[in-house]
Amino acid sequence: MNELQKLYERIIQRVNINLRELNFDTEPYSTGIIQPQQMDKFYAFYGITTGHPLNLVFENSGLAGSYFLGKCRISNSLLYKSDIRGDELKRKGDLFKYQNFAIDLNDDESIDIRTSALAKTLVHNHSHDPETPEVFFIRDTLAMDYANIHGSPTDGAFLGPFATVDLTTVQDSVIGTYSYIQAGEISHMRIDPGTIWVNAPDQFNFYYRHDPDLLKKYATVTPGERPRGMIFDFIEEREEAFQRLFDAVNVDVIESVPKTASLDRYAVVLPKTTIADNVLISQRAYLEDSYIGKGSNAQENCYIIHSKLEGYNVTAHGAKIIESDLERDVFVGFNSFLLGKEGARLHVGQGCIVMPHTIVDIDEPLHIPKDHLVWGIIRNNADLEKNSISFDALKAEKTAFNKGNLHFEGNGYLFVKAFKDRIDHILDANGAFFDGANNTGHAQRNQNLSLNTIQPFQFGAMKGLYPNITIEL
Known part of the structure; x- marks a missing residue:
């Protein structure tokens, strides 16, 4: 077994450990999300501008077809056709305001992705969490096709296809297919497919759930199978x-x-x-x-x-x-x-x-x-x-x-x-x-953005992984 396959299995194990209290097994859902035999066939690319701090660190990771902009560290992770967009990361000296707090940043904020597998996932914006204002972290997380992680640190999470977490810190939780969550912070929760939940404590709470039978026509996934539905067909065409x-x-x-x-x-x-x-x-x-x-x-x-x-x-x-x-x-x-x-x-x-x-x-x-x-x-x-x-x-x-x-x-x-x-x-x-x-x-x-590419190993036990590399100004 090559190193890329070992890494994938290790990631699935780490996610499952985090979700053990929910009795949720991610392994059946991981089938075909990231195909190790395809990871050497795509290059990764990154953007350079004069306006974004450039400090990219890749360690023991696969990055096939993924895009990076801004300050990122990727360690022991697999990313497949994902966008890691850091053009709104907070900067050293900024004041991050949260409720009655004004937090002075000592360093540029960075995106830190560890022991995670993200397939066709968008990661964007800065961390909304006042406890980690300088690090937007994604740890022990498996995200399926077309999920969005938007300003939402995750530590032990599974995101089904088309799931979105928006300005929400997620810990040890499962977000179902086509669900959208903007709730500040959730922990040890299992969100049903098709849930739309926007919650601001003491202000408002919007809660809606799609009819499961109607939603299946558009987006659904069965353990052990690839996602399907009209929206997937639309994209694939x-x-x-x-x-x-x-x-x-x-x-x-x-x-x-x-x-x-x-x-x-x-x-x-x-x-x-x-x-x-x-x-x-x-x-x-x-x-x-x-x-x-x-x-x-x-x-x-x-x-x-x-x-x-x-x-x-x-x-x-x-x-x-x-x-x-x-x-x-x-x-x-x-x-x-x-x-x-x-x-x-x-x-x-x-x-x-x-x-x-x-x-x-x-x-x-x-x-x-x-x-x-x-x-x-x-x-x-x-x-x-x-x-x-x-x-x-x-x-x-x-x-x-x-x-x-x-x-x-x-x-x-x-x-x-x-x-x-x-x-x-x-x-x-x-x-x-x-x-x-x-x-x-x-x-x-x-308009002043330039793009550069990096390639994975094409041979041997490391095939499909990228060499450890640091790119900085």
């Missing part, structure tokens, strides 16, 4: 377009991209796509026959096809928008799947918030009025009525209400404000408000 980007040393430059916008080298842009000023298109985004209006962004693993985004739209990590028209200031959350069709387009009104992990799958035209929150699985107007609420009605809620499978407690005004504030932060960080001199963000800074 377009995989070849990305493969061409990774096979080519040089790609054609798209001259029509404005100087204030940024298009990543590893994004797919197909004909009849227009990109306006201050737009950010991240790696592994897929655009086809679409209009991306001023200040908008398409984050990692996003798909925007036959659609129009009027401007200042946020398409969060993994979201998919097909045959849809979005007015200004629409937020589409993590891993959402908006599936309009030719002759049955989806229209989303100005200022709407599409909750993370929402599915819209329609066969007739559907219009979502402006300033509405939507969630769940929506197939027609009756579903929309059950799975949406106007901001005015939500802001008026001060105690609790139930609507369909949604249970909401707390202050609706604070819930809407928290989301709107975060959307403004995302737009600002991405350079949406750049005026030619002020308010630069990723859309402007990433």
